[in-house]
Amino acid sequence: MASGSGLKMERIREAFQRALTGALPPGADLTLERPKSVELGDLAYPCFRAAKAAGKNPAQLAQDLAASLKVEGAELLAAGPYLNLRLTAETRSRLLVGSLLSDRPFGAGPASGRRVIVEYSSPNIAKLFTIGHLRSTMIGHGMVQVHRFLGDEVIRLNHLGDWGTQFGTLLAAYKLWAEAGNADLTKDFDWADDAPEKRRSPLFRLFQLYVRFHAEEEKDPALRDDARGWFRKLETGDAEARRLWSWFREISLAEFKRLYDRLGVGFDTFEEGEAFYEDRMADTIQALEAAGLLIEGDKGARIVDLEDVGIKTPCMVVKADGGSVYATRDLATGVYRRDHYKYDKCVYVIGGEQILHMQQVFAVLKKLDPAWFTDGKLVHTPFGLIKLPEGKMSTRKGNVIFLEDVLDEARERVLAVIEEKNPELKDKADVAEALGMGAVVFFNAINDRTKAITFEWDRVVALDGDTGPYVQYAHARIMSVLRKAGGTWAAQATPGAFDGRQGPVVPYAAAELPVDLAGLEAPEAQALLFELAGLPSAYRMAQEQLQATPIARQLLAVARAFSGFYTNCPILKDETSPADRDARLALCVATARALRQGLFLMGIQAPDEM
């Protein structure tokens, strides 16, 4: 008997395409689609184009092809203008369960030899993480995981906002309101509202200084000069400014790392933020100068004109006073990464409000070195803002929603549900954390990243419907069945030791495929297999679209299909024969593995009980 792992959907697909090649004129488009449901089949060939080329009716062509072609292990059916390939239930079961029970990760790609940089998260020093930062952080994390899973080498960079004029603001504010009575930022300020216990950190107090400065600056514009003066001191290497800067950076980074740990997100380095490029900008400016790209702008600034590439706003590289700007650092960053990493693709996960800026930077780099910065090498992955029902969030104004508050609230709500539904559960706190995180992270991924999101508590931390916890619930139910089944069943769906920061693969040992899979003939079981079969293309789509959305949606489809299977196909009940029981348990193992792996790529855990 063929062991399942020898049977692959890829082979079937190739055989189908080979058969089509023989029957159609050379050069015909052989793109195959996924039918809408398993009743139609497993692979679909739309006949429209080929029919047109042959001067035939598409439905007629589909019928002709169905009658003349043959593919081993499958039947070919004409369904209107489509030629569908449908596997037998036996073949479909063997193929998918077999793949998922092997020790090779289902849907993963072979090493591509490509090196991809993903720049994401990139928070500004001295600001607290808001719900807005979750977008860049988790979109980036998902991209890292998916690219790795599909075989790319990935370098994870955090372009920390640890330089720039906002440090003038911080330094000035610190000197004005902190140095005298609260130099080490260990005490609450007497001028500020009492902070909740959990926020009484030095970083939070820095944030309070920042907010106060911008409030007072409205009333007293002279403060602005004070801030500029401090930034100049920092740039010219003033010892005190440097010392404070370095300290601010340190306390910020400590908080950031704590949150990244909570999110399960990691980076290859934190040392290549904006400050890292401070002394590398001169070379880049020099190079632009040498290339003859820098011209003098209206008020004396040095700019690169981009009119010829369709960008009407020129890119300012050097301010009239000789200072650098954001673009200067980004250009130096681009040049450094070219020389240092020799990558194939660099993905910038940065908000949509910076589209123009990114276009400018990419355009200038392209002018500087057209041979290296080819099309597609630099990719901006913009995403929509998270807004509040009452409008835009603003760190300066202090009307923000902190990420930790969202995660905490989600955890509390989950805990309340656990107390109600499963009060005996052990490790309640850990499970609540995993589910709360699942709700928030999944919500962030479920919708197209380019669209703006209005933050509403009840939607972000929702626990039923199209949510992370729905997928996690399906997984927990499976594990519960597997535990009750005894033997090695639960172990088969339990991964070996792994660490999310090391790689994208959830490691499972090879398990034995039952000989008799007749227990999977029910339509609900076949529908579940069909959705499992959709996962590999969801992974590829996620890589192409640079977002985890397709994965989230396919996981929902799998979880939903599992619920249908679970309610209609008894597994451990007396009415089920031993052979059917084993087949269904094997499908449970396969599904649990698929769900856990998919969630893991998104940065979400799958508890065994909830």
Next chain:
RNA sequence: GCACCCAUAGCUCAGCUGGAUAGAGCAUCAGGCUUCGAACCUGAGGGUCGGGAGUUCGAAUCUCUCUGGGUGCACCA
């Protein structure tokens, strides 16, 4: 004013890059737990795909235009 993004069921959104009868969740209504976990499942109602024109065998998808929203537009990042 100019540029980019968005508009699909009462609400929030999918719709695999031009293809099969436009699908999910929430909400509403009607059902389903002495039986593997009801954080679940089954069913119902609900649509001029913002308006208009065009491209072709075929458009929610591509082009143009109008309307309504969002985001930007050189000395902040």
